[in-house]
Amino acid sequence: MSDTTVRIQDDLYEAVNGEWLKTAVIPDDRPTTGGFATLAQDVEKVMMADFKAFAAGEKTTDIPEMRYAISLYKKILDEERRNREGISPVLPILEKINALESVEDLNKVAAEFFLKELPLPVEMDVTTDMEDATKHSFIILGPSIILPDTTYYAEDNEQGKQLLAVYADMAAKVLKFSPLSEADQKTFVEDTLAFDALVAKKVKSQVEWSEYFKNHNPMSVDEVAALVAPFDVKKLLKDIYGDKAPQVLIVYDPKAVKEMNTYFNEENFKLYKHWLYVKTLLTATTCLSLELKTLGRTYRRTLTGVVSDPVLEKEAYQVASSMYSEPVGVYYGRTYFGEEAKKDVVDMVKKIIETYKLRMKKNTFLAEATKEKAIKKLSTIVIKMGYPDAVRDIWSKLVFEEDDSYFAAMQKIGEVMRRDNLDKLNKPVDRTEWVMPGHMVNACYNPLSNDITFPAAILQKPFYSLSQTAGENLGGIGAVIGHEISHAFDNNGANFDENGNLKNWWLEEDFKAFKEKTKDMIEEFDGLEFHGGKVNGELTVSENIADNGGMGVTLEIMHTMADADFQKYFMNWARVWCMKAKEEYIQLLLASDVHSPAVIRANMSPRNFGEWYEAFGVTDKDKMYIAPEKRISIW
Ligand SMILES: [Zn+2]
Numbered sequence: 001m002s003d004t005t006v007r008i009q010d011d012l013y014e015a016v017n018g019e020w021l022k023t024a025v026i027p028d029d030r031p032t033t034g035g036f037a038t039l040a041q042d043v044e045k046v047m048m049a050d051f052k053a054f055a056a057g058e059k060t061t062d063i064p065e066m067r068y069a070i071s072l073y074k075k076i077l078d079e080e081r082r083n084r085e086g087i088s089p090v091l092p093i094l095e096k097i098n099a100l101e102s103v104e105d106l107n108k109v110a111a112e113f114f115l116k117e118l119p120l121p122v123e124m125d126v127t128t129d130m131e132d133a134t135k136h137s138f139i140i141l142g143p144s145i146i147l148p149d150t151t152y153y154a155e156d157n158e159q160g161k162q163l164l165a166v167y168a169d170m171a172a173k174v175l176k177f178s179p180l181s182e183a184d185q186k187t188f189v190e191d192t193l194a195f196d197a198l199v200a201k202k203v204k205s206q207v208e209w210s211e212y213f214k215n216h217n218p219m220s221v222d223e224v225a226a227l228v229a230p231f232d233v234k235k236l237l238k239d240i241y242g243d244k245a246p247q248v249l250i251v252y253d254p255k256a257v258k259e260m261n262t263y264f265n266e267e268n269f270k271l272y273k274h275w276l277y278v279k280t281l282l283t284a285t286t287c288l289s290l291e292l293k294t295l296g297r298t299y300r301r302t303l304t305g306v307v308s309d310p311v312l313e314k315e316a317y318q319v320a321s322s323m324y325s326e327p328v329g330v331y332y333g334r335t336y337f338g339e340e341a342k343k344d345v346v347d348m349v350k351k352i353i354e355t356y357k358l359r360m361k362k363n364t365f366l367a368e369a370t371k372e373k374a375i376k377k378l379s380t381i382v383i384k385m386g387y388p389d390a391v392r393d394i395w396s397k398l399v400f401e402e403d404d405s406y407f408a409a410m411q412k413i414g415e416v417m418r419r420d421n422l423d424k425l426n427k428p429v430d431r432t433e434w435v436m437p438g439h440m441v442n443a444c445y446n447p448l449s450n451d452i453t454f455p456a457a458i459l460q461k462p463f464y465s466l467s468q469t470a471g472e473n474l475g476g477i478g479a480v481i482g483h484e485i486s487h488a489f490d491n492n493g494a495n496f497d498e499n500g501n502l503k504n505w506w507l508e509e510d511f512k513a514f515k516e517k518t519k520d521m522i523e524e525f526d527g528l529e530f531h532g533g534k535v536n537g538e539l540t541v542s543e544n545i546a547d548n549g550g551m552g553v554t555l556e557i558m559h560t561m562a563d564a565d566f567q568k569y570f571m572n573w574a575r576v577w578c579m580k581a582k583e584e585y586i587q588l589l590l591a592s593d594v595h596s597p598a599v600i601r602a603n604m605s606p607r608n609f610g611e612w613y614e615a616f617g618v619t620d621k622d623k624m625y626i627a628p629e630k631r632i633s634i635w
Pocket residue numbers: 483484487543546
């Protein structure tokens with residue numbers, strides 16, 4: 001697969017993927033294809049066949065929780081029942097919402113609504129405490145907004161206006177199925193947009209969220225309660241926890257919480273109520289009749305540019321495998337992931353960590369004391385490879401009745417999951433928990449547990465294969481492994497110590513020097529033109545640092561190999577990033593994703609390394625050249 005009309009020295013991505021790009025077709029039900037997406041499609045195909053066989057009783061598994069996944073799968077496929085019931089499964093909740101007359105009324109049912117995952121004027125959750133990662137804390141933030149980012153609400157943002165119009169039109173069409181009068185339907189939609197606009201003025205932007213270490217703002221319950229009044233957060237906590245309610249809350253979005261009374265108060269309670277009604281109904285459409293389901297996804301389709309929704313059988317698999325992600329992931333891993341591959345990749349991770357340590361020792365901008373701490377952090381990274389050994393207890397509790405509607409089943413599952421998560425508050429953090437299931441094509445670093453996860457599904461071509469050369473594997477999964485490890489030392493991860501605690505372990509001078517380097521990285525990417533838009537250097541800096549670190553460490557390993565083929569390394573690096581996407585989706589990612597566009601990831605990273613210039617004889621006459629003094633290598 002290569003395009004001979006484009007010189008690799010000018011455009012590595014195009015030269016490697018050009019032929020593929022000419023003919024690749026994005027499936028109607030997906031926003032992208034290529035690389036990660038193609039692998040995900042392949043995994044899905046295999047798993048869909050298995051689900052079909054399970055449902056037909058032609059296949060069995062010894063993982064007991066899989067039976068619930070299959071039962072849900074069948075429920076989703078029950079087209080006749082879904083169409084017959086129409087909107088009715090969600091009506092009791094909508095009636096309850098519509099009966100609210102005041103904030104006082106809401107306070108009475110807030111705990112119940114919270115457990116049912118209905119949107120309250122603030123979002124709350126229980127998660128690992130950043131300062132002491134062995135325990136949990138209760139977090140609070142503003143509600144989510146309709147558009148992908150606060151920047152879309154700017155007066156001159158035409159795209160934002162168009163998207164809101166699509167949303168409003170969709171809401172109006174869905175509300176026609178409700179018992180509301182025509183006049184009320186109109187008011188509810190208008191009020192939903194009005195409430196959303198108020199919220200959007202206060203909540204964090206994607207750029208602000210991207211610096212996640214800044215989420216840790218502890219405040220006493222009394223302090224928070226005074227800020228969010230008349231919403232009674234103390235009553236809600238008491239209703240959930242009794243006398244074990246938390247005394248300190250972690251405010252993830254201080255502005256939204258401090259200024260909550262600008263969007264939620266007694267006078268504009270109706271705006272909130274109508275927003276709650278519309279949001280609840282729109283979320284529910286996924287589980288209602290097929291007509292409502294299709295209508296309710298209009299906005300999503302517009303936002304991502306997908307032509308159509310997945311066929312019902314695919315949707316049933318997607319929902320069931322995400323609701324029961326751990327058992328499904330364990331099934332996938334046990335069935336399709338070989339021990340030989342597992343051992344091989346674990347060895348590769350260990351080698352990359354050891355090499356990272358060597359590079360840290362040779363580092364020229366850190367003092368010895370800081371280097372030692374960094375090396376300690378590397379030495380304690382926990383590797384989660386493939387899939388977990390066992391399915392945790394919670395998954396056997398996600399049960400529902402055989403004759404429940406799809407909507408009712410999802411409500412029950414959601415409620416047990418939320419209750420389980422809330423109950424974690426007074427328990428220690430379980431560090432053996434996996435944050436990604438085995439059937440997911442992805443990988444991640446968790447700064448709060450200092451561990452890396454590589455689900456079984458990503459350990460395949462083009463990322464990894466026992467039949468690929470070592471250089472190809474290093475340019476594929478190797479660079480991904482190095483990328484994840486580098487997140488321990490990106491602009492966020494650097495603030496956490498080897499135990500996952502938010503704690504400064506740097507000498508002041510060293511951190512300053514590191515900050516300077518992150519600024520260079522912001523500059524390198526900021527403003528790069530892409531599809532009529534521009535890359536946001538600040539939004540993407542953590543991922544760009546990670547790509548840079550991943551390439552640096554794997555190239556170092558290449559030098560230790562007798563028959564290292566650097567050309568194949570860079571070509572496979574470009575291959576894993578090949579991606580064709582809908583224009584709408586490209587714009588969405590550009591505005592909200594912390595990753596740079598795949599093409600830019602493929603083509604920017606190599607330029608920072610001498611090996612790229614040597615491998616293909618790249619000179620200042622070529623497009624993929626940057627002067628040596630401009631090249632950045634942080635780790
Ligand atoms: Zn990353």
